[in-house]
Amino acid sequence: MGVQTTMLRSKIRLSCFAALMALALLLSGCGSAVTKTNAAGSSPTGKIKIVAAENFLGEVASAVGGDSVEVTSVITNPNADPHDFEPTAQTSKEVSDAQVIVYVGIGYDEWMNKLVTANSSPKTVINLGEGLLGKKDGDNPHVWYIPESMPKLADALAGGLGKIDPSQADAFKKRAQEYKNSLAPLMDLVAKLKQASPVDIAVSEPVFDYMAAALNLNVIDPGFAKAIEEEADPAPGDVAALQDALKEKKVKLFVQNTQAESPTVATIVDAANANQVPVVQVTETEPQGKDYLKWMTDQLTEVQHALGIK
Incomplete structure (x- = not known):
């Protein structure tokens, strides 16, 4: 994916x-x-x-x-x-x-x-x-x-x-x-953003999951994310649960893989925006014009803003 x-x-x-x-x-x-x-x-x-x-x-x-x-x-x-x-x-x-x-x-x-x-x-x-x-x-x-x-x-x-x-x-x-x-700036940022206790988040796909784990961010929608990764329709129950989590602000942020377009994900992004849940954009492959360090730190900077950490 x-x-x-x-x-x-x-x-x-x-x-x-x-x-x-x-x-x-x-x-x-x-x-x-x-x-x-x-x-x-x-x-x-x-x-x-x-x-x-x-x-x-x-x-x-x-x-x-x-x-x-x-x-x-x-x-x-x-x-x-x-x-x-x-x-x-x-x-x-x-x-x-x-x-x-x-x-x-x-x-x-x-x-x-x-x-x-x-x-x-x-x-x-x-x-x-x-x-x-x-x-x-x-x-x-x-x-x-x-x-x-x-x-x-x-x-x-x-x-x-x-x-x-x-x-x-x-x-x-x-x-x-x-x-x-x-890579010190990346490692420093990971240390700075690591949560003392688990913080719930949601994701469109499991692209960011390893970094989420390093930051002590708990992904609540693995079923939804796996289905999107496999280009399948998520179970209606998984979609409804995710929409409810966004509406009730049970998640701190939503991580979107911007390289995978999906009407279902677009609907979820709209729901996140409507409910003031920050959307963090990530990619699976390295963006043009960036090296690994800038790619990773730019994404973590978005996480930093979403978590409200200065």
């Missing part, structure tokens, strides 16, 4: 994917096994080649790797849907040639997992969801809303890159620490 409804979802057809895999293998050499280990070698420029599934992951790779890496982020368009992205032959070749792969995992960008599995060259594969955060398939995949996610990714990248190029290991660790230090 999390994209404008003008962009229709399309599932990857197995036959098309098989053809794509065959082309990728022709471009990179035959093979079937993937070793999640450290790869020697580099690009013709002498830099370590990194492919990140999403641009906010690529930002961390660039920050940690510095001039020693060449980073390609596959999804950079904020209106693209990572769930159902269909990789091109060029994407397959980039993944084949890369020494380091970074992706979310837990079913979010499964296409990347398939591309890696179909390729035989050894790589350092960093899976943010399962590998670093201990999540599993079926868990909420929006793990970049966990405040500790990017710091953990920075450390993992420093360790992986240091094994590929031991001569730069200390430099990678230093840059990882510098990147983590740069």
Whole structure:
């Protein structure tokens, strides 16, 4: 979920994917096994080649790797849907040639997992969801809303890159620490906004749920949110309960994923506005012109205003 409804979802057809895999293998050499280990070698420029599934992951790779890496982020368009992205032959070749792969995992960008599995060259594969955060398939995949996610990714990248190029290991660790230090405004804001006791809120989708948990904000409408995420009609009882909660101001704010248009959500937003319940707007993908830090802090600033915290 999390994209404008003008962009229709399309599932990857197995036959098309098989053809794509065959082309990728022709471009990179035959093979079937993937070793999640450290790869020697580099690009013709002498830099370590990194492919990140999403641009906010690529930002961390660039920050940690510095001039020693060449980073390609596959999804950079904020209106693209990572769930159902269909990789091109060029994407397959980039993944084949890369020494380091970074992706979310837990079913979010499964296409990347398939591309890696179909390729035989050894790589350092960093899976943010399962590998670093201990999540599993079926868990909420929006793990970049966990405040500790990017710091953990920075450390993992420093360790992986240091094994590929031991001569730069200390430099990678230093840059990882510098990147983590740069996130101080975000961490400070999370600490400032964390509630002493649970505060009830409602959401249009579970995009923001991890951050809500970090702030001790309790989501009261998981059934409604899950239905909207799955592009299904929420149960009438769930809609009625949410409308009542807004009318009676039982929730402190309503979090709207603005990338998912829905007549039902539009009605709920209207109800929130009519009852003076603040609406906090969030997105699933990184907005154009923002980096991860600004993306997150801008959204938390909206939460700050909604909670009335100075």
